[in-house]
Amino acid sequence: MAENGIGVNMNPTIKWTIADLEVGVVGTERAAYEWPYRSAVESGVHLMSSSDAPVTSPDWRQGISTMILRESKASGAVSGPDQTIGLADAVRTYTINAAWQDFAEDWKG
Numbered sequence: 001m002a003e004n005g006i007g008v009n010m011n012p013t014i015k016w017t018i019a020d021l022e023v024g025v026v027g028t029e030r031a032a033y034e035w036p037y038r039s040a041v042e043s044g045v046h047l048m049s050s051s052d053a054p055v056t057s058p059d060w061r062q063g064i065s066t067m068i069l070r071e072s073k074a075s076g077a078v079s080g081p082d083q084t085i086g087l088a089d090a091v092r093t094y095t096i097n098a099a100w101q102d103f104a105e106d107w108k109g
Contacts, residue, residue, distance in 0.1 A: 014055070
């Protein structure tokens with residue numbers, strides 16, 4: 001994706017909302033890898049975040065928290081700690097990278 005200039009938009013709030021349910025559906029290993037934020041960042045893929053409101057709350061702060069901590073809403077269990085990213089990268093998914101996605105990096109982000 002990075003080599004071809006393709007970006008990916010993920011919804012961290014869905015991960016937060018369904019993390020405890022995923023294990024029963026796809027298994028522990030696959031559930032931990034879903035929403036592979038760190039893999040995307042490390043591979044150089046343009047990574048954006050969104051909320052899919054009204055499916056989930058449009059609270060970007062929860063999205064940031066989920067990308068950094070990967071804790072589930074129901075139990076607080078960590079799902080995929082090896083896919084966490086830092087604060088700067090998390091903020092970038094909603095700002096600079098989102099502007100890139102909209103072809104608006106010259107005037108917003």
